[in-house]
Amino acid sequence: MFPWSRPTPSHRSRVSRLVLVLPLLAVLALAGCAQREDTSEAGAGGQAGFPVELRPEGAPEVTLEDKPERIVSLVPSVTETLYEVGAGDQVVAVDEMSTHPRQAPRAELSGLDPDPQAIAGHNPDLVIVNADAEGTLADALDKTGVPTLVLPAPTTLEAAYDQFALVGKATGHADEGERLADRVESEITELAENTPDRKLSYYHEVDPSYYTVTSATFLGEIYQLFGLRNIADQGDPNAMGGYPQLTAEKIVEADPDLVFLADTKCCGQNAKTVAERPGWDTMTAVKQDRVFALDDDLASRWSPRLVEFVRSISNAVAKA
């Protein structure tokens, strides 16, 4: 029953890492107390900066009384952010799709359909989910005294940076969170500024049945940084929720300058398979070798690795 009773290799290393870091955390906590003169809760559980009030964009406010030490993350993007802000050692379990970083303790948890019992089995003191319609998960976990932090996918880059800072604040790494947000923002801005604007058009493929994004989406905003024009906009970027399914005919007719494939891992697509599609060999992007394979994960997450995604677009635009 106890997670400790069946130690897997990854589990053992996690425990040992936790033990190693504990003194450090204690020192940090004490230092924090001294600086902030927050002695009111310095007893059993009180720690630097806590309690904190968290106001995530588009989700309920959450107040954390103590610094969370047993975090369950059911959001792959947030899992990455947790490790980037230095809260990796506080993470006890992540969902099955949290594939990065490798050492994240993946468990048989679903982020799409969170199971309160399975989550509670990890004895968490903070659960982070992507969505919680009607607050059903929060209600269920609330009965076991566990706070639920809902962090929806950001709709703008600004909101993504804010989320980095918020994850830092929630885990007792407020400064690291702020620094991370600033660093990612400046790197992305720099990449965009140093890439020539060639007034090119593009098609971003989400899956091989031609689902795509418009410029009214998070990804669309990133492409706009480079002055790229989205062929799926068609006058109204907000149509179809920003994620329309195009016809092959429409794509070939629009003849985008650049084709970005975000279905390389899921569905085995690449420049060669695209060139073999009926009619696609007549497209400028295919003829001029401007079909670019992206990492599916990078193109669907809002983690600090966004920089890598932005860099691959920058390289593509520079090459074109």
Next chain:
Amino acid sequence: MTLTRRSAPRPEAAEHTTRLRPGVLAVSLAVLLAAVVFSLLAGSGELGWQRVLGEIWAQLTGGLSPLSEREAAIVWELRMPRVLLAGLVGAALAGAGAAFQGVFRNPLAEPYLLGAAAGAGMAATMVVVFAPAVTTWVVGPLPAAAFAGALLGVGLSWVLGRSAGGSGTAGLLLAGVAVTAFLTAVQTFVQQLNTDTIKQVYTWTLGGLNISGWTDVLVALPYIALAAVVLVAAARLLDVLTLGDAEAASLGLRPGRIRLVLLAAASLATAAAVSVSGLIGFVGIVVPHLVRLLAGASYRVIVPLSLVGGAVFLVLADVVARTIMPGELPLGVVTAFAGAPFFALVLRTNRERLS
């Protein structure tokens, strides 16, 4: 020619509804041709129909085409196979639906009744989950698996039905229910363990022709053509079956054997349709009924006209699916959304015939 035909009196000539009159068939084929041409001209983008017409004319006469290489590819590599595939799939589903309704003597029977949809769905899910990146095959693993899955579902139902209820239809029907439930459970279970693939499976389930090319047409054509020939040739036997097994047996026929042949042909067509287009509902159940209401109750009329009518219906539905919105609409949604009210209207205007 007409004189000699008129001069030879035939017993069934008096009753129009038992035989398909050549005029009716000619009209329906003309409607199909018109639908295909219309669909070929219709597009959502800037490629105007006049210029497509110019391209077709140029192809026919060897003249100069107004289209660029890329635009010509849109018409011939993307639009044309899609239109033809819509016709093939519509014909397959409606023809199979007519056969199912005849075999089971049940107006609610449809091509997916014996587990074809559930089998295809399960197999498609397996491929999406376990072999997502295999793209080196000629056909692609998903259509191949869906085809095999559909036949597997029907085969299971047949074996189970035979072992449970002999050659009658009741046992087969119930076996279909059981197999459908079981295969759907397997699909749901696999999907639940791999929630990251839900969207792909869902998209496939909604049905559509948006990634179809000539390969799909050539892959589906032989099966559907063969099934169509068998169904048309056996339409008279369907008429006999409607009289009941005892009557059929007294005419020297073997009802169990007839059902096997008809269901095998119908399921082959269904499997081919499902493999290239996913699950498209409503065509198989509604088109045969429309034909029955409009043209007569004999299967010698219903089967051939359902083949043609299903093709017309799906070709037009696909025009809606690919042009009405900025993006693509799932074809299954269009067939139900457009077909259901139309069906209700036909039912209403034919009230006296039904009662």
